[in-house]
Amino acid sequence: MTELREPTGTTESRNRLGVHPAWFVALIGFFALIGAAGFRSVPSVLMDPLHAEFGWSHGTIGAAVSVNVLLYGLISPFAAALMDRVGVRLVVAGSLLLVALGAGLTVFMTQAWQLWALWGVLVGVGVGSMSMPFVATVTGRWFVRHRGLVTGLLTAAGATGQLVFLPLVSTLATHYGWRTPSVVVAIIALAAVPLVLLFLHDFPSDVGVLAYGAEPGSTIGLRKVVRGGATRAVRVLVTSLNKPVFWLLAGGFMVCGASTNGLVQTHFVSAAHDHGMPVTTAASLLAVVGVFDVVGTVLSGWLTDRMDSRWLLGVYYTLRGLSLLTLPSLLGPQAQPSMWVFIIFYGLDWIATVPPVVQLCREHFGDDGPVVFCWVFTSHQLGAAIAATGAGVIRDLQGNYDLAWYLAGGLCGLAAIMSLAIRRNRPAADLRPA
Known part of the structure; x- marks a missing residue:
């Protein structure tokens, strides 16, 4: 059951600085996502130090990453529904606290199961509760105009936060041991909590404005009291399973997760x-x-x-697959110019898939789009979990990762085909960018 509450003022009376409050919400969200994502950069750098200290195999450490990314995906739909019920601010603040707790406690671990519990469960649930659910919910509530652009910005914050911390994590681990970067990332996640509690508003109507770009009379941005968060998430899933578009999006996104978070992010350094x-x-x-x-x-x-989101996905997956097929021949003791070409090209394509997938979910599923996207994102993380463990096992058995790169490249071609097979569904006028 949903109740709508009208805004208490007008856009003009509450926007004296000349900047719509939606942009401040997006800015706070950008930094919160970077803070949460920071700890997810740790496993790829610390794989070898943990192997050296504890004797854990690459497959064992990869399994901990698999637990992380799987829970990261599984928790997302329920987090999106919970955001509808208790608010974005409380869910995001709680998620950051879980990330900080999981990061800080790793300094005391001595057994593999503790690695799985901390890296896997606590950090997986924490990051999964605020990343993609947050992006889909905030852009759906606060933006009509430039929704795709803001989706790209916030998605980039989450993914980039995982990568830009790598040099810092690597340097700290090399000079001070692997425990130091874990503490640093915990502090960064904690530092984001006050910003979220003070400045992150749940709905535009809470500050007396409409969603950015919404026309008068639009219901986008009005506070909605939603009951039954968990049951709604399950209901949306059951309804979505009957639509072929859901399976095409989920299948392509599973390959996306396998070829980025699961494979490259986890195993490239090793x-x-x-x-x-x-x-x-x-x-x-x-x-x-x-x-x-x-x-x-x-x-x-x-x-x-x-542009048509289906064609964008087809191009993205095709180019990513071709780049992965060339990677084994580029690896060497030094970063040659050809490796730099791969890095730049792959970076441009890293998570470019997210904005068109979010758009297609909203186009085909309306107000349930954010929750549907989180279920699609679950398949993304399932693919990442399989790749994180599978690539580690391939490395243990064959002594190199070549087969993993080739398999991921081929699967990207399949994802391109699935994306192009999606039928177009024109959104209602209320959902189109102004």
Whole structure:
């Protein structure tokens, strides 16, 4: 059951600085997402130090990452529904506290199951409760105009936060041991909590404005009292399963997760180190991926506001697959010019898929779009979990990652085909960018 509450004022009377409050919400969200994502950069850099200290295999450490990314995805739909019920601010603040707790307690771990519990469960639930649910919910409530662009900005914050911390994490781990970066990331996550509690509003109507770009009379941005968060998430899933578009989006996004978070983010540093490249150099290359990811994702959001999202996905997956097929021949002890071409190209395509997927979910599922997107994102994380463990096992059995790169490249071609098979569904006038 949903109740709508009208805004208490007008856009003009509450917007004296000349800047719509939606942009302040997006800015706070940007920094909160970076803080939450920081700890997810730790596993790829610390894989070798943990192996050296505890003797844990790459497969064991990869399994902990798999638990993380799987829970990251599974919790998302329920978090999106919970945001509708108790508010974005409380859910995001609680998520940051979980990330900080999971990060801080890792300094005391001595057993593999503790790695799975902290890296896997606490951080997975914490980050999963605020990343994609937050992006889909905030853009759906606060923006009509530039919705795709803002989706790209916030998505880039989450993914880039995982990558730009890599040089810092790598340097701290090299000079002070692997426990130091865990504490640093915990502090960063805690520092974001006061900003969220003080400045992150749940609905535009809470501050007396309409959603940015909404026309008078639009219901977008009005406070909605939603009951039955968990049951709604399940109900939306059951309804969505009957639509072929859901399976096409979920299948493509599963490949997306496998080819980014599960494979490249988790194993690139280790794979480069196998070829003689210093860990700090490999971590810096991933950080460059994060820098270009911002450009690529924001550009993708801009394109999503103007082009057919299905064709964008088809192009993104095709180009990503081709780049992964060439990666084994590029790895070496030094970053040659050809490797830099891969890093820049792959960075532009890293999570460019998110804005068009969010748009397609809203286009086909209306107000349930944010929850549907979170279920689609669950498949993304399932693919990442399979790749994180599977690539580690391939490395343990064959001594290199070559087969993992080739499999991911081929699957990206399949994802492109599934994306192009989606039928167009024109959104209602209320959902179109103004």
